[in-house]
Amino acid sequence: MLELRLVQGSLLKKVMEALKDLVTEANFDCSASGFSLQAMDSSHVALVALLLRAEGFEHYRCDRNMSMGMNLGNMSKMLRCAGNDDIITIKGDDGGDTVTFMFESPTQDKISDFEMKLMDIESEHLGIPEADYHAIVRMPAAEFTRICKDLSSIGDTVVISVTKEGVKFSTRGDIGTANVVLRQNITIDKPEEAIVIEMNEPVSLTFALRYMNSFTKASPLSSTVTISLSNELPVAVEYKIAEMGYIRFYLAPKIEEDEDETNV
Template sequence: MLEAKLSEAGTLKKLLDAIKELVTDANFECNEEGIVLQAMDNSHVALVSVKFAAPAFKRYRCDRPMPLGVNLTSLTKVLKCAKDDDICTLKAADEADVLNLVYEAKNSDRIAEYDMKLMDIDADTLNIPETEYDARVTLPSAEFTRIVRDLSQLGESVRIEVSKEGVRFASDGEAANGNVLLRQSDGSHITGSTIKPKTEADDEEEEEAEGSSRKKAKVKKEKNDDDVEMEDDDKDEDKEKEDEDEEDFQPKENEDGEEEKDDEGEEEDSGSKKRKKKANGTSKPSKKPKTSKSKGKATEDEDSSSVVIEMNQHVSLTFSLKYLVNFSKSASLSPKVQLMMSNDVPLLVAYDFNQGYIRYYLAPKIGDD
């Protein structure tokens, strides 16, 4: 028996919208590790691989491995009956010919239930070999979507070239030509390294490393700020600051009952107080923490819009824009996309999200084909 409960039906809807035009019928292979789909388009030019890991579900149970043969067009119609924030539960009995879908509304007591007929689809699961790529480009998925859509107005093919200059997308049409160059955002190109598709473990290690480095940088900056303040203050100013601090921290006590002071002490206090007000008017230490926070936010924004290029050697390949435009529909699932290329090897377009990943493999064009 299969029971898979997703916290939001919108994730499954976005996934099907991205692949329904490439694949008509496909098997969802269900096992204890999660749900996997692998299928090729009718022309056998592109392959799509999808994975929903078991921990991505609120509740997941699969007693034994079982395929669910589904017509993606029909499943898309059934999923349109659910709101994006509805809780979606997929149920199927052993050797069942029906897939049961239950939608639970979060803000009301509404529960909708649908049954969809399953199909017997004879499809062999393809073993995708682990490949070491010559180049990997990580860029914002929205930028990739814009590039392929713009260039698809000019021609049918795009040449993707990765070099020391950056990554260039070029399309030659009958009436016009166009190209877009994206340069490396942060530092020089990484060369001579082994480039493989990222796994979930790699993403977790990167997040931990980024978090620790940001914490260290913040602590170091705070210490440096303190050091600068200590170096700028003379001994006399330190003494005057202490006197001022005593007055600043006791405003109410002075109003309720003044302490007995000598006339000389009062004159010294009033003089130091005037000097302090002038000094405080020029220095603004209270704004330093705000500056560090704003820099941290700016760093996060730069990370989300950065372009990272890893390259072992120059790569230049030509692909069909029609397929790349279809691939770019997965931009709603992930803010970043990875393009992995090697000469004479299919292009890998990968979108990783919290619930798993979706990967597309596209064969390059050869000659004038």
């Protein structure tokens, strides 16, 4: 038996909006510690990991570990029927082939329930190794969204370089080149506007902007984003979800064909 009750139903709606264009179907894993998902996008280039800890729910009951295969587009359609202030309850039976979403208005004068068929989805759990990153950048999520959007009007890829000077986002395309440089700026009175750069060694990596723009759809969940970079490792782009967890995206760097692949 599974029963999860989330007072901030809008959180779940935002999570689905962040995921549904990247991942079409996935298994949600429920255990005593929380509600999680790990899935590759359809082209097997990007990986997403979601965690909503049990403590973040008003009521959380999961009698035994369960895996529920869902079509994220369909789940998103159902969640759009919930008001932003609604309380959302998710219910499922052990071995059942459906999941029920219940939406309650804050005044309790309207209760809707939607039942959705579950799917059998073959999926392998990919071990995400804990990595010591060469550089970690924390910055306002809205700023990262804006940079990715602006650069994608010029080129298809973004080079993210971290040096002691700051972090640089650059692109080149048929019409020209663009560079955006952010310097460390620790704003004490407005911590959400701070740009914090931790660097052990300089990093410069190239990524497809199409995916970066897709990741920024999670920015309504958090005012800040953390970008962790290391040479020869996928970038990790993380958005914290209130006090209850996170959504992390991983994307392998593009190897430039014309560059010498040995790190000089």
